Amino acid sequence: MKRALLGIAILLSVLKVSAQQDAQFSQNMFISAPINPGAVGIRGMHCFDLVAREQWLGFEGRPETGLLSYNGPIGQMSNFGIGGVLVYDKIGFENNIFFKVSGAHHIDIGSDGGKLGIGVDFGIIQKGFSGIVKAVDPTDPTVAINGTNDMGFDLGVGAFYYSRKLYFGVSGQKLLPQKMKFGSAEPRVRPHAYITAGYNVEGEMVSLRPNMLVKTDFTSTQVDVNLTAFFSETKFWLGASYRVQDAIVANVGYKIGPNTKVGIAYDYTTQGLKKKGTFNSWDEQGNVANTDNNNRSVGSVELYFGHCIIPPPPRGFDTYVDPLFL
Numbered sequence: 001m002k003r004a005l006l007g008i009a010i011l012l013s014v015l016k017v018s019a020q021q022d023a024q025f026s027q028n029m030f031i032s033a034p035i036n037p038g039a040v041g042i043r044g045m046h047c048f049d050l051v052a053r054e055q056w057l058g059f060e061g062r063p064e065t066g067l068l069s070y071n072g073p074i075g076q077m078s079n080f081g082i083g084g085v086l087v088y089d090k091i092g093f094e095n096n097i098f099f100k101v102s103g104a105h106h107i108d109i110g111s112d113g114g115k116l117g118i119g120v121d122f123g124i125i126q127k128g129f130s131g132i133v134k135a136v137d138p139t140d141p142t143v144a145i146n147g148t149n150d151m152g153f154d155l156g157v158g159a160f161y162y163s164r165k166l167y168f169g170v171s172g173q174k175l176l177p178q179k180m181k182f183g184s185a186e187p188r189v190r191p192h193a194y195i196t197a198g199y200n201v202e203g204e205m206v207s208l209r210p211n212m213l214v215k216t217d218f219t220s221t222q223v224d225v226n227l228t229a230f231f232s233e234t235k236f237w238l239g240a241s242y243r244v245q246d247a248i249v250a251n252v253g254y255k256i257g258p259n260t261k262v263g264i265a266y267d268y269t270t271q272g273l274k275k276k277g278t279f280n281s282w283d284e285q286g287n288v289a290n291t292d293n294n295n296r297s298v299g300s301v302e303l304y305f306g307h308c309i310i311p312p313p314p315r316g317f318d319t320y321v322d323p324l325f326l
Helices: 002-017
Strands: 046-054 064-073 080-091 094-109 114-129 149-162 166-173 192-199 206-216 221-231 236-243 247-257 260-269 288-290 300-309
Touching: 080 114, 094 149, 221 247, 236 260, 247 300
Parallel strands: none
Antiparallel strands: 046 064, 046 300, 064 080, 080 094, 094 114, 114 149, 149 166, 166 192, 192 206, 206 221, 221 236, 236 247, 247 260, 260 300
């Protein structure tokens, strides 16, 4: 019974930590399309993004997240864009897979090349529990979720404005009300809302680009503010972010080609997880392998890779694109 209670305690702590069901990324200024379908194809380039994130290093059962996405225009001089994103998110015993496709219509606004994108996305959500949680009583319904999974659907909408100087977006994700079923547990898929904004202060040698992200599931709210400096001669960028009541983030990157960039971010947790931990590790037989409560998180690390393909403009037309902005 003690083992069962320990397992349930760990599981409940994991569910509490993952209060917001969408994955978290620190270099979100480069991946607007996965959270806002209005942004797909709006830059006129075919862009691929890859992100790998390890959160709360030093803890067993820590969140591990991967993202692969594409977005681009449909044909030359098209006012339509398409995209797709695949996200894998593992948090303790919980495994989540999200896949969705998106489309957007772009409307030219103003004389500075600004565009407004209105988009929608649709996809699937798969949640499962694959950890080892043993109970003395095999009929215990609380532990019956072990080794089970369920699938649901995802719907999102968004509006996104983009120009050479600034971008601004509002979007909603997981808009279909539904419950996932795991034994006797039925967690609800909650809607999420996003607000994103950024501005480009261009200089001859250095460009400053402040941006922000607000994310809420209407139970909890997360706010990220960031300032990134891009150095045109060296092709490096340096940035710092603050995630309110959660973490301080430093990020650095390099433009390795005309349309290819790589980056890394490090999160230093400012809240309780930088203190003594209470996570236990488990062996293959379901026994507690480590009860040392003096573990400390050494932070979170996130790797980013992005590549864009610029289609040739039709004869008689020119185009401006900035693969680092957005």
